[in-house]
Amino acid sequence: MIALYTLMEGVIAFFLIAGSIFALIGSLGLARMKDFYMRLHGPSKISTLGVGCVLLASIAYFSLLASGPSLQELLITIFLFITAPVSAHLLSKSALHQKLAYDSRTRGNPEELQDDDDERTLEEASQGSSKLP
Template identity: 90%
Template sequence: MIALYTLMEGIIAFFLIAGSIFALIGSLGLARMKDFYMRLHGPSKISTLGVGCVLLASIAYFSLLDGGPSLRELLITIFLFITAPVSAHLLSKSALHQKLERDPRTRGNPEELQEDDDERTLEETPQGSSKLP
């Protein structure tokens, strides 16, 4: 029985350390990278993984404390895994909408960031009065 407790303690400690290191790497990427499109990568990939590891440790700890499975923390994990891509998508859409500057090393050439000359001609075309009464 004591061997089981020692083993579970080691597993919980491993998950705690791994999760906090993941979260620290994500936040370091958020603080260090050059432009917004690079900065979006770190937190949205890493922080959910870090919190997922911590929640796994919490599940293991409370299961050991109760002597039975306690799966309530899975709710937070599932919720974060569903919502993190949605918020990252909305953030990138709003960044493209604001036409944020980008580092020259950032790849890709999305439509929203290209210099468009068509806007001018669209404005200058006569609207044309409608024939309807």
């Protein structure tokens, strides 16, 4: 029984550390990437995975206690995993609607960014703003 508790403690500690490292990498991508279309990748995928790991650790911890496993953590996990792609899709649609500037290495060339005359990359935008008085 003691061995089971030690094993479960190791599993919970592993999930906690792994989840927080995932969330930190996602937020680092949000802070460091160059344009919006790159920045969307980190939070929408990696941060959700990190929080999922932490909620899994919470489920394991509270199922070890006397009160038994509960439904609330599972509800939060399912809700987060359903809503993260929807909000990422809406954010990318609004970014395409606003025709945000993009880096020249961003691939895909969506037609929403191509059909007008004043399409611009980040370099041209920064040059244009530097020419302004």
